[in-house]
Amino acid sequence: MQIDFDFEAEQKTRIIAGVDEVGRGPLVGCVVAAAVILDPNNPIIGLRDSKKLSEKKRAAFEIEIKQKALAWAIGTATPLEIDQINILQASFLAMKRAIEGLKITPQLALIDGNKVPQVSIPCQAIIKGDDLIPAISAASILAKEYRDREMFALAEQFPQYGFEKHKGYPTAAHLALLAEHGVISAYRKSFKPVKKLLESQD
Numbered sequence: 001m002q003i004d005f006d007f008e009a010e011q012k013t014r015i016i017a018g019v020d021e022v023g024r025g026p027l028v029g030c031v032v033a034a035a036v037i038l039d040p041n042n043p044i045i046g047l048r049d050s051k052k053l054s055e056k057k058r059a060a061f062e063i064e065i066k067q068k069a070l071a072w073a074i075g076t077a078t079p080l081e082i083d084q085i086n087i088l089q090a091s092f093l094a095m096k097r098a099i100e101g102l103k104i105t106p107q108l109a110l111i112d113g114n115k116v117p118q119v120s121i122p123c124q125a126i127i128k129g130d131d132l133i134p135a136i137s138a139a140s141i142l143a144k145e146y147r148d149r150e151m152f153a154l155a156e157q158f159p160q161y162g163f164e165k166h167k168g169y170p171t172a173a174h175l176a177l178l179a180e181h182g183v184i185s186a187y188r189k190s191f192k193p194v195k196k197l198l199e200s201q202d
Helices: 055-068 079-085 087-100 134-157 172-181 192-201
Strands: 016-022 031-037 071-077 108-112 123-126
Touching: 016 087, 016 134, 031 087, 031 134, 055 134, 071 087, 071 134, 079 087, 108 134, 172 192
Parallel strands: 016 108, 108 123
Antiparallel strands: 016 031, 031 071
16 A cells, blocks of 8 residues: 655654554453654664564564654553543544653654544544554554553453453453453443443343
């Protein structure tokens, strides 16, 4: 896919943050965004969309990104915030928190997708940016690793739900376990399968 943005050339003249989020689809846990400003003088080879990397490769990249990036930050929005303002707005809120958490203020934020959050710096949406723009790839990796750890922690607390396997996504196995064990506070109560279960119990 061709994009009209030359990241390597642009990052030599201005400070650019790549921004991506993970966790819009799951029924449980936070939506997580990351913002990353890569160092043009210290490139990371082989960055791509976190979904196309093995767990081992993602973990190695996470360490390398945190060591080599000029700045990085994570932002989250809670299940309660998701229920209050909807998942799209919660994703934007997480992105805003990630951008504002950077120790260096970027001059431009490149956002994966076709919509941008309302923040105090210019933003540009790039469709499939998580596989085309290294800084967005880096953000997708950090966000994915952070959210996966959240799921592993939840799995330790509530082993009966299998969060370490399905990561909160509405798989058939997850829905069966949800029906069996009921709704805990980490669930997004506005999401259809959860809402339906709660309504059936009223």
